[in-house]
Amino acid sequence: MSKFQKKRGKASPEVSTASLPDIIFMLLFFFMVVTVMRNSELKVKVVTPEATELSKLEEKSLVNYLYIGKPMEKYHETYGTTPRLQLGDKFATVADIPIFLEKHKVKVPENKRSRITSSLRVDGEVTMGIVQDVKTQLRKSGQLRVNYSSKKEREK
Secondary structure (H helix, E strand, O other), rough: OOOOOOOOOOOOOOOOOHHHHHHHHHHHHHHHHHHOOOOOEEEEEEEEEEEEOOOOOHHHHHEEEEEEEEHHHHHHHHHOOOOOEEEEOOOOHHHHHHHHHHHHHHOOOHHHHHHHHEEEEOOOOOOHHHHHHHHHHHHHOOOOOOEEEEEEEEOO
16 A cells, blocks of 8 residues: 555535525615616606707716606696696796706716706607797706707608
8 A cells, every 4th residue: 555645536615605695685785775766757748859860968967857748647637738847856937947957056066067968858749939938047047058858760
């Protein structure tokens, strides 16, 4: 017999997977808490028109969304069927725009405030009267970066 034996098949110990479910559930709860599903509930019907020349907005955190359209059916009794302006989660008037802009501006870092854009999501059937009033109020409030949201035109 030999004095020295060859070490055969000595494998490294297996990795314990007992704590793996705990780690997965911690990650799941973290993402559930941190994730924001929706910024605001849409209370007006907005079917944006189609366009051919589109460009994407760079930073979505620098965008104010102003929705203009007819109220959804569940709001007809309260607000009627005439086109309305929605700022955030609430129906608003044109006079409420400066306050809405200031609330958003406070949340944005000072070096990025000049790049804030107001995006008008306007229903295709809305007359330009209310849109013109909103644009005038935006101009008076010093918000000169305005764009219109639309969807890409379907290819024929």
